[in-house]
Amino acid sequence: MTLTMWGGLLGGVLAVAALTIAARVKALRRPLLATRVLPYVRDLPQMSANAELQPRPPASAVVAVFGPMLRSAAQTLERVLGGAASVRRRLERANLSMSVHEFRIQQVTWGLLAFSGAAVLALLAALGAPGRTIPLLILCGVAFVLGVLLRENRLTAQVTNRERAMLAEFPTVAELLALSVAAGEGPVSALDRVVLRSNGEMAAELSRVLADIRTGTAVSRALDEMANRSGLPVVARFAEGMAVAVERGTPLSDVLHAQAADVREAGRRALIESGARREVLMMVPVVFLVLPVTVLFAFWPGVVGLSLVVP
Secondary structure, three states, rough: OOOHHHHHHHHHHHHHHHHHHHHHHHHHHOOOHHHHHHHOOOOOOOOOOOOOOOOOOOOHHHHHHHHHHHHHHHHHHHHHOOHHHHHHHHHOOOOOOOHHHHHHHHHHHHHHHHHHHHHHHHHHHHHHHHHHHHHHHHHHHHHEEEEEEEEHHHHHHHHHHHHHHHHHHEEEEEEHHHHHHHHOOHHHHHHHHHHHHOHHHHHHHHHHHHHHHOOOOHHHHHHHHHHHHHHHHHHHHHHHHHHHHHHHHHHHHHHHHHHHHHHHHHHHHHHHHHHHHHHHHHHHHHOOOOOOHHHHHHHHHHHHHHHHHHO
């Protein structure tokens, strides 16, 4: 081969190498699909890497054996009690990721546990007094009913605790949103900034709103759904005010500051009223403990002196 041919071959190899390097650099500079999609789905519930769309097998042999019976009992309990809409709303307000049917299964489980405890006590009592079988069976049935009602009461307590936490966190979150909006950010960007830099029940509710927005729901509709889910009038007014501001372009910073001030003032009034109601309870130890001891200390020396003087 001549030098010209060697030079052409070498030049072709260098050109192919340069093109390969340029294509690789271009591919490396391009953002990954996960990097481009992550800002829009990071607020959605995450699935584990091993999660499958196939139905999962039962977690244990106990669930495999007693699962159908529990589901049947839960359906019977649902027909007896009813109120599925109320339970569903309370589950949403408590931010619990379970269906009404799963909640009924938990109620049946709590009732069976209470029934088992009462049955053990009833068996021990029946060994000593065999004639009390029917009252003990009635006691076991009452224990089952109390277990079911206790789970219902527990759900209501979870809702109350979460809404109390949201009410305590609301002024701070509203102030942060007002500062972000006053700094020039839009409502959605302000929500994103506050959610990333805060935690708690109010931040979890706002992250749910962001997840709805990033999956295609309109901003005003997502805020209206938040207002419908919330059992707190303050949070409902906050969501409705933000929805109106997004739709009509009204100033949002002053509204958020005013709402935060109103909540703080309402909390202060509630604290003063609670103190006034507990003022009577504070008198109980004074009247029944401190006052008798004071009277005893005042009169005891006189009683001792009289006993020494009088024969």
